[in-house]
Amino acid sequence: MARRLVAATACAAGAVCLLGATMQSAAAVPPLLTPGTSAYSAAGDTGTATLNANLQLSGSLGGLLGGLIDPIISQDLNPLVNALRGSANGAVSAAFGSASGLNAATDPSQSQVATAPAAFPNDTLPAPCVATGAQPCYAAASASANAAPLASVSLGALNGYVEQVQKAADASNPVFARANASNPQVSVLPLITSLVPARPSATNPLVSAGLVSAKATCPNDGAVGATRPATPPSINETLSTVNVLGGLVTFGVLDGTVTTLKVNGVSYQINGPTNSGIPELGSVTVAGLTIAPYGNSVIVSIPLTVNQVLTGLGLPSSVISALTGFSPTSSVTMKLIVGPNSALTSTSASAWGLGIGVDLTGDLSFNVLDLVTARVHIPSGIGGGNFGNVLDLRLAYAACQSGVNLPATTKAIPPALV
Numbered sequence: 001m002a003r004r005l006v007a008a009t010a011c012a013a014g015a016v017c018l019l020g021a022t023m024q025s026a027a028a029v030p031p032l033l034t035p036g037t038s039a040y041s042a043a044g045d046t047g048t049a050t051l052n053a054n055l056q057l058s059g060s061l062g063g064l065l066g067g068l069i070d071p072i073i074s075q076d077l078n079p080l081v082n083a084l085r086g087s088a089n090g091a092v093s094a095a096f097g098s099a100s101g102l103n104a105a106t107d108p109s110q111s112q113v114a115t116a117p118a119a120f121p122n123d124t125l126p127a128p129c130v131a132t133g134a135q136p137c138y139a140a141a142s143a144s145a146n147a148a149p150l151a152s153v154s155l156g157a158l159n160g161y162v163e164q165v166q167k168a169a170d171a172s173n174p175v176f177a178r179a180n181a182s183n184p185q186v187s188v189l190p191l192i193t194s195l196v197p198a199r200p201s202a203t204n205p206l207v208s209a210g211l212v213s214a215k216a217t218c219p220n221d222g223a224v225g226a227t228r229p230a231t232p233p234s235i236n237e238t239l240s241t242v243n244v245l246g247g248l249v250t251f252g253v254l255d256g257t258v259t260t261l262k263v264n265g266v267s268y269q270i271n272g273p274t275n276s277g278i279p280e281l282g283s284v285t286v287a288g289l290t291i292a293p294y295g296n297s298v299i300v301s302i303p304l305t306v307n308q309v310l311t312g313l314g315l316p317s318s319v320i321s322a323l324t325g326f327s328p329t330s331s332v333t334m335k336l337i338v339g340p341n342s343a344l345t346s347t348s349a350s351a352w353g354l355g356i357g358v359d360l361t362g363d364l365s366f367n368v369l370d371l372v373t374a375r376v377h378i379p380s381g382i383g384g385g386n387f388g389n390v391l392d393l394r395l396a397y398a399a400c401q402s403g404v405n406l407p408a409t410t411k412a413i414p415p416a417l418v
Contacts, residue, residue: 037220039177039400041160042103043143044096044153045352046089047392049381051360053084059372069372076322077366077374083313084360084378088147088391095145095153096395102143104136104162106175116169117178121213121238125159125180137161149191149314151358151391156183160398164220172219172231177398179353181212184395186356188334189312196302198287201246207338210240212353214340218400233349233400237340242354244338249291249298253340253353256296263291297339297355306330306364323366332362332378337387341394347403352394357387 055077096102117123125137139159146152160179167173187204189195196202219231239253241260251261261268264286283292290301304312306328310320337357343350361380368374381389 037164037175037218037400037402038106039162039164039175039216039218040098040103040105040398041138041162041177041179042097042397043100043138043140043155043158043160043179043181043395044092044102045394045397046093046097047357047381047386047388047394048089049359049384049386049389049392050087050089051084051378051381051389053081053376053378055081056375056377057372058375059368068369072322072368073374076319077376079315079319080310080313080323080364081376083315084376086150087381087389088145088151088358089393091147092145092151092153092391092393095143096155097397100143102138102140102158102160104138104160104177106136106162106164113163114166114169116165117163120178120215120236123178123215125161125178136163147391149312150189152187152190153393154183154185155181155395158182158396160396162400172221174217174219174231175400175402176215176217177400178215179213179396179398181353181396182210184209184212184354184356186391186393188336188358188391189308191314192308192312195308196245196287196289199245199248199289202248202287203246206336207242207244207356209242209354211238212396213238214351214353214396214398216342216349216351216398216400218347218349218402220402232346233344233402235342235344235349235351235398237342237351237353237396239340239353242338244298244300244336245289248286248289249300249338251298251339256340256342256351258296258298258339261298294337294339295341297337297341300336300338302334302336304330304332304334304360309360309364326366326368326374329365330362332360332364334390335359335361335380335382335388337382341387343385348399348401350397350399352398353396355387355395356391356393357382358391359388360390 093099142156144154158181162177164175185205186207188206190204214237216235218233221230237253237256241250241252243250249263252259263284268281281293283290292299309332339355340353341355359380359382360378362378364376366374386392
């Protein structure tokens, strides 16, 4: 406790928040961070998928008809296609990820801490983190990201840090990352005032929650370069009540597992000896929406009308008016994937306390002057480690790696996680 208090006093006075650096003495200098270990914590991380719509034309094309069709393509269809390219991930990453001050990464030249933290989630986050950007810890009273018109995200108090515990306190000599984020509010296509007409309460923010926590731990009790350490990496997440679509779906997370799951007020129990997944849910339809399990998360499928898509993308009224005049049809579905997630290998771990994936997929079709059928196709972004093409947010993100040689540079993000 005395060591923590010394660090807190120094950092509060403006010193860089390097745990252990202010706690050394001439009599006892803790050893440096073990080579081959690294950890990274951030308020949030993202996937890589993006909206990538394309326009397909069929029917009477070319010749004299080009003078009629080409202006419509240029003035009305192309703006729609362009609005369906890109994602909110860039704005989110800039606000919460490695490009922001809300992250911490190990410094191979720093000293380790002497004592092991309390068991997750009751471990105490370092008191010295009083300002953003302090390494290897960070803290902020709030943060937000605006990626209009696709999505916006706001967080309350958040913090995180990375450490390595000495062998004297923990024989596995672990390096770990820890992250907290409170009161997340996630809005999607907020220009749509009535996303689910049959359920008026399903308004933005579509997802909200209480406290989100995650930890990734990589022991370092094996030789550098070994296939695996003697003790395998581990992850954990906790999450107080999540509300999806105005309470249509609610759940919590304990020890990385979805608990107290309710859909439209009906409870579903976790099954199996390891309490993994949510198989009892099956597939439930409520107010035209489909709710089903997706790994250790819940996926909600929401059909969107043509007008909802056009309005939600923030297109000019003149474009919306022109496109709605071409007998449009829609098979577009918005999918929300909400829940904790993680990835484990023999030498690395990553975990996020709350993931919110938003995906648009399907087709918008237009009958242009009874001459051409214009089809705007939106491929899904779910797959390959991604959870959506509109937004793939991973809140309270923690990652670590062991058994790999790292250069002696500062703020080393685990290379397997770059």
